[in-house]
Amino acid sequence: MRRNVPMNTATLHQQQRDWVERVAPRQPDEPPIVFFDGVCNLCNSSVNFLIKRDRHRRLRFASLQGETAEQLYQQAGPLPEDGQFWSVMLWDERGLCDRSEAALGIARHLGGLWRLATIFRIVPRPIRDAVYEFIARNRYRWFGKKETCRVPTPAERGQMLP
Numbered sequence: 001m002r003r004n005v006p007m008n009t010a011t012l013h014q015q016q017r018d019w020v021e022r023v024a025p026r027q028p029d030e031p032p033i034v035f036f037d038g039v040c041n042l043c044n045s046s047v048n049f050l051i052k053r054d055r056h057r058r059l060r061f062a063s064l065q066g067e068t069a070e071q072l073y074q075q076a077g078p079l080p081e082d083g084q085f086w087s088v089m090l091w092d093e094r095g096l097c098d099r100s101e102a103a104l105g106i107a108r109h110l111g112g113l114w115r116l117a118t119i120f121r122i123v124p125r126p127i128r129d130a131v132y133e134f135i136a137r138n139r140y141r142w143f144g145k146k147e148t149c150r151v152p153t154p155a156e157r158g159q160m161l162p
Contacts, residue, residue, distance in 0.1 A: 016098070020089075022076035023096035031060045032092035032109050033161065034102075035072070038063030038149030042139045043087050050106065051156060058109050062161040063149045064089070072096070087136045099136075100128035 026032070034050065036043040047061050062068035072091070090102040090109075097105050100120075107117035120128065152160035 019076050020096050020098055023072055023091065024075060025093050025095040026091055028093045030093075031058055032090060032105075033060045033062055033068065034106055035062050035064050035069055035089040035091065037087045037139075038065045039146045040087055040139055040143070041146065042135075042143040044146070044150050045143070046088070047150070050110070051159060053110055053114065054159070056111070057159060058111075059106070060159055060161050061156075065149055066162050068161040087139060099132045100125065103132070 034047070036047055038044070050059060051061070072089075088102050088106075089096060089098045090105040092105065092109070094105070104118050104121060107114045
């Protein structure tokens with residue numbers, strides 16, 4: 001079964017970029033927040049991966065379906081249509097970023113050798129985002145979907161936001 005594809009992808013991408021730019025940056029002393037699709041198995045596995053590698057516990061995590069994400073929606077309004085691309089976002093002192101920029105920003109915050117991943121910024125963003133969108137569009141089919149958002153373990157509670 002083929003999903004409906006928006007007729008004008010460029011217009012959709014512009015609406016999504018405009019939405020991202022309406023969110024004010026976080027203060028430098030506030031920890032960065034990684035927003036993820038709480039029912040996506042790939043996204044939850046990615047969060048588990050990041051929690052294990054965030055040795056300094058810099059990152060905080062919040063489901064796009066949760067209360068913390070409501071702060072974004074209050075600033076910028078509801079997510080634009082075609083939410084299949086909204087599987088990860090990073091909200092930090094630089095503002096809100098999505099798609100491949102979010103992934104590279106997360107690597108920057110992990111520090112250490114992970115910071116080397118930012119070399120992929122030499123690849124033009126439209127190409128990076130096309131790869132991201134291909135994975136995001138197929139994530140439920142390839143990795144499955146949960147009925148409910150993940151529940152943090154007691155050890156994760158300090159990093160997981162409602």
